[in-house]
Amino acid sequence: MKISIITVCYNSEKTIEKTFKSVQAQTYKNIEYIVVDGGSKDSTIDLVKKYKSMISQWVSEPDKGLYDAMNKGIEMATGDIVGILNSDDIFTDEKVLENVANFHLKNKNMDASVGNILQFNEEEKTVRKYSAKNWNPEKLKIGFMPAHPAIFFKRDLFKKYGLYHLDFTIGADYELITRFFLQHKITWKFSEITTTSMLIGGVSSSGFSSYQLISKEIKKALTRNNIKFSYLKVQLRGFWKIIGFLNKK
Template sequence: MKISIITVCYNSEKTIEKTFQSVLRQSYKNVEYIVVDGGSKDATIDLVKKYESIVSKWVSEPDKGLYDAMNKGIAIATGDLVGVLNSDDIFTDEKVLENVANFHMDNPNIDASVGNILQFNEEGKTVRKYSAKNWNPEKLKIGFMPAHPAIFFKRGLFGKYGLYHLDFTIGADYELITRFFLKENISWKFSNITTTSMLIGGVSSSGVSSYQLISKEIKIALSRNNIKFSYLKVQLRGFWKVIGFLKKN
């Protein structure tokens, strides 16, 4: 089983070497590693060339943003599974891809596996485990999705159901997951594999304005896929997250 991993980057010289090293350390070797760069002006491409032993394919050219770059990566991927590793993230340990491959080989009929991530701050301290243990697709209707980097999709899904929509600013992953899991009802299973350590404070998790924007785009994603939902519940999803956190503690 070949796994395609896609890393999208732009001027990522400060973080991407750790990302490359985490791929290099993987025990599973049937990996197609694709780097899609947006035309970096710093030393990012020098680092790509430094790690050409593990980078199967790479492209560096201007793009229309994060999701356009992801689509480019998917278009040239040839693996059985496709996963995403952001340019400031790392795999949690050296056996992540081995565990993902084994899980899918043990569950050959599923279209996707859903796992967990860890979030760390700029000091490198783990501050949160984001688990999909209690997640199910119905929760998309109230604004909850599993962590994007913890999902591994069969590559054929993208040809069948489409790629990321470029008219979203930060919510194209939400729309694609809604389309796949709710509209198309793909088969999936919780893997309980903690795949990725992510630097906290990404594009969709910073500030009130981002919260409002992603709320708007969640509503657009659900409406576009003809999913019935409550506008109020989506808007108040932050409140329910706090309640859930308090219950756990």
């Protein structure tokens, strides 16, 4: 089983070498590693060239943003399954892709696996584990999605059901997950694998204005896919998270 891993980047010289090293350290070797750069002005491309022996394909050119770059990577991919590794993230250990491959091989009729992630701060201290153990697609209707980098999709799904929609600012991953899991009802399983350590503080995780924008885009994604939902529950999803946290204590 070939796994295509896609890293998109732009001016990522401060973090991307750790990303490359985490791919290089994987015990699973049937990896197609694709790097899509948006035309970086710093030394990112020098680092790409430094690690070119482990990179299957790469391109550096202007794009229309993060999701356009992801689409380019998916269209370049030839693997059986596809995963995303952001340019400031790393795999949690050297056996992540070996474990993912084994899980998919044991569940050959499964369209996607869903796992967990860790979040760390700039001091490299783990501050949160984001688990999908209790997640199910119905939770998309109230604004909850599994961590995007912990999902590994069969590549054929993108041919059947389409790529990321570029008219979303920070919610194209939410829309694609909604489209795949709710509209097309793909088959999936929780893998229990903690796949990725992510640097906290991304484009969709900071501030009230960001909260409002993602709320708007969640509603847009659900409406586009003809999913019935409550506007109020989506708007109050932060409240549901607090309740869920208190119930666990």
